[in-house]
Amino acid sequence: MLARRVRAKVDGFKAMRGGIVVAVVVVAALIPQMTQNQYYLGVAFQAEMLMCLALGLNIVVGYAGMLDLGFAAFFAIGAYTTGILSTKEHWSIIASIVPGVVIAVVCALIIGFPTLRLRSDYLAVVTLGFGEIIQTIAINLNQTGGPTGIYAIPALTIGSVVVNSNTGYYYVFFVLVIAFALFSTRLRGSRLGRAWLCIREDEDAAKAMGINTNHYKLYAYVFGAVLGSITGSLYAPALTAISPASFGFSESLLIVMAVAIGGLGSIWGVMFGAAVVEVFPEVFRSFAQARLLVFGVLLVFLMIVRPRGLFPERAFQGAGTRIRALLGRTKIASPLLVAADAIVAPPTEDP
Amino acid sequence: MVSLLLNEIGNGIFLGAFFGLVALGYSMVYGILRLINFAHGDFYMVAAFVSYTILGAVLVGHSRGQWWTVLWVGILVMIITGGLAMLINQLVYRPMRRAAILSLMIAAIGLSQVLENGVLVTPNWGATYLVYPVTTPAAGFNLGSNHYTWGQLIIVLVSGLLALGVYFLVSRTLLGKAMRAVSEDRIAATLMGINVDLVIGIVFFIGGALAGAAAVMTGVYYGQIDYLMGFTVGLEAFTAAVLGGIGNIGGAVLGGLILGIVQSIGTGIFGAEWAIVVAFGALVLMLWFRPTGLLGERVARRM
Numbered sequence: 001m002l003a004r005r006v007r008a009k010v011d012g013f014k015a016m017r018g019g020i021v022v023a024v025v026v027v028a029a030l031i032p033q034m035t036q037n038q039y040y041l042g043v044a045f046q047a048e049m050l051m052c053l054a055l056g057l058n059i060v061v062g063y064a065g066m067l068d069l070g071f072a073a074f075f076a077i078g079a080y081t082t083g084i085l086s087t088k089e090h091w092s093i094i095a096s097i098v099p100g101v102v103i104a105v106v107c108a109l110i111i112g113f114p115t116l117r118l119r120s121d122y123l124a125v126v127t128l129g130f131g132e133i134i135q136t137i138a139i140n141l142n143q144t145g146g147p148t149g150i151y152a153i154p155a156l157t158i159g160s161v162v163v164n165s166n167t168g169y170y171y172v173f174f175v176l177v178i179a180f181a182l183f184s185t186r187l188r189g190s191r192l193g194r195a196w197l198c199i200r201e202d203e204d205a206a207k208a209m210g211i212n213t214n215h216y217k218l219y220a221y222v223f224g225a226v227l228g229s230i231t232g233s234l235y236a237p238a239l240t241a242i243s244p245a246s247f248g249f250s251e252s253l254l255i256v257m258a259v260a261i262g263g264l265g266s267i268w269g270v271m272f273g274a275a276v277v278e279v280f281p282e283v284f285r286s287f288a289q290a291r292l293l294v295f296g297v298l299l300v301f302l303m304i305v306r307p308r309g310l311f312p313e314r315a316f317q318g319a320g321t322r323i324r325a326l327l328g329r330t331k332i333a334s335p336l337l338v339a340a341d342a343i344v345a346p347p348t349e350d351p
Numbered sequence: 352m353v354s355l356l357l358n359e360i361g362n363g364i365f366l367g368a369f370f371g372l373v374a375l376g377y378s379m380v381y382g383i384l385r386l387i388n389f390a391h392g393d394f395y396m397v398a399a400f401v402s403y404t405i406l407g408a409v410l411v412g413h414s415r416g417q418w419w420t421v422l423w424v425g426i427l428v429m430i431i432t433g434g435l436a437m438l439i440n441q442l443v444y445r446p447m448r449r450a451a452i453l454s455l456m457i458a459a460i461g462l463s464q465v466l467e468n469g470v471l472v473t474p475n476w477g478a479t480y481l482v483y484p485v486t487t488p489a490a491g492f493n494l495g496s497n498h499y500t501w502g503q504l505i506i507v508l509v510s511g512l513l514a515l516g517v518y519f520l521v522s523r524t525l526l527g528k529a530m531r532a533v534s535e536d537r538i539a540a541t542l543m544g545i546n547v548d549l550v551i552g553i554v555f556f557i558g559g560a561l562a563g564a565a566a567v568m569t570g571v572y573y574g575q576i577d578y579l580m581g582f583t584v585g586l587e588a589f590t591a592a593v594l595g596g597i598g599n600i601g602g603a604v605l606g607g608l609i610l611g612i613v614q615s616i617g618t619g620i621f622g623a624e625w626a627i628v629v630a631f632g633a634l635v636l637m638l639w640f641r642p643t644g645l646l647g648e649r650v651a652r653r654m
Contacts, residue, residue: 067456114639121387122638124456125589129631132586136628249582253460260457290472296464303461304446307454 032167041166047278048173054258054274055180056227062265064220065200067124070131076247078232083150097233104229112221138244149243169238263309358497359615367611368510372565373588374603376558382598389459392585393466398432398566399576425567429560436559483570596644
């Protein structure tokens with residue numbers, strides 16, 4: 001009896017959540033129909049791009065719990081590969097995504113392999129350095145156009161459709177955001193995703209459970225790199241010109257902020273965070289210089305008050321949830337697991 | 352060729368003296384909190400600006416400062432920066448002592464943004480390069496075909512003395528023993544009656560003070576400062592700390608010297624614009640072959 005009522009309530013919640021999701025998607029899809037203001041469309045498109053990047057970084061930071069401070073490097077790799085191949089070798093934009101992804105994966109392996117064996121904070125610094133290296137290379141090589149970068153990148157063509165307006169790219173990135181979000185959701189529930197969550201919550205316990213933590217951490221880093229590179233490849237034709245200035249530490253920092261503000265691991269949180277990070281500075285344009293200061297203060301304050309961000313993924317509360325993550329959807333042990341949750345105190349985050 | 356190499360090594364030792372001082376601060380904080388304090392490079396930057404303002408005020412009407420003016424301003428700035436580091440620890444890191452390392456690092460990055468942009472929006476500091484009010488005279492001595500000024504020599508000596516001082520503090524005094532105890536096991540240290548928060552605060556103070564000293568010497572030597580100067584130096588100092596073995600006092604200094612020399616030779620070959628690539632190349636190679644650093648203790652991972 002009780003069980004049935006609980007189930008009905010859960011189904012109700014699920015239906016409501018589904019309704020909200022559909023409503024948000026429909027409203028977002030209609031934005032270009034509501035305004036023709038190119039400035040708003042530009043901001044909206046930039047927000048979508050940041051969402052894509054944040055969803056990519058979320059796999060590394062939110063799922064696997066590793067801090068990557070050079071994520072813009074993969075974004076740059078995608079953008080530059082597409083930029084160079086499409087202007088100098090006349091590749092189509094779509095085709096140029098593939099070599100971008102390959103280069104990004106190779107770089108991720110080179111950087112990730114030696115670093116991921118160590119404490120996660122080494123990764124933060126090495127990735128930071130990697131970001132700087134990629135930017136330095138972009139500034140100093142002739143092939144990448146030096147400090148001015150690459151311009152006159154041809155438009156994206158899908159079949160016979162040429163995408164060459166803000167509205168067009170808004171929809172391209174709209175599809176990309178949805179694709180990345182679905183991909184992330186599916187990934188999270190997969191064996192890979194569950195392993196990541198275990199590693200994030202307690203690396204030693206994960207190891208004891210037989211998870212090869214080094215391998216899984218490397219996978220997370222590589223997956224992040226792939227999503228970042230794809231976003232970059234589509235970003236290049238959208239802006240038609242790219243320069244090293246767009247791929248510096250401040251860009252990496254914005255992506256980290258999007259993930260950290262929204263909530264580590266939560267897809268909706270991350271997308272919300274990206275929207276805030278993009279729109280907030282536009283709203284406060286008049287304080288041009290002070291806005292990063294305000295941002296920094298907010299970030300520090302947020303980390304003190306809510307270390308996992310505004311809307312974190314439902315936090316793992318205790319041993320039971322941890323074990324549940326390992327087992328997946330098995331129902332057998334659930335009463336035991338609930339008991340385990342109750343006995344093992346949740347990790348206290350605020351004193 | 353050999354003399355050219357010797358010159359680069361000479362420059363490298365000089366550069367390494369700066370790296371070593373900043374690296375010491377990184378290394379000590381890491382040793383005690385296991386936290387990479389991303390804001391550390393920015394302590395150094397803030398110190399440069401504070402010393403700029405104080406020296407500017409003190410030296411009104413003088414064309415060039417006396418060495419003792421620079422000395423006492425330097426000491427004052429060390430105290431101010433140390434205090435700032437301690438204050439920041441108290442305000443930000445202390446409330447977060449139980450938070451996940453990821454949240455701590457994100458807070459540290461936010462903090463670094465706050466310091467950089469805070470300096471950026473402060474009147475009279477701002478976004479442009481500032482010319483430091485004191486410079487070193489060009490007089491000096493020749494070694495090989497390179498000319499070294501007395502100022503450079505003094506900088507290397509002062510850095511060495513400060514590093515030695517820290518070494519003695521940590522290895523020979525009761526306070527140092529307390530630091531090592533806290534670093535080893537915070538709970539056990541608390542049970543032994545050590546005031547853990549005070550010890551951590553003092554470590555931040557020392558780290559900040561060393562960064563302050565490095566900043567004054569940078570200003571005097573290079574003659575210009577800007578609000579982003581802490582970012583690169585912070586990265587390089589961290590690299591130095593890892594090269595030498597993070598958490599290890601001697602390692603930080605050794606790592607600083609080695610990184611200075613490697614970077615000097617590297618930029619001699621590839622050009623100055625590749626400096627940061629050389630530094631990070633060295634870091635990644637080091638992590639491949641000897642992740643604990645040159646002098647790093649083989650720390651067993653606690654289960």
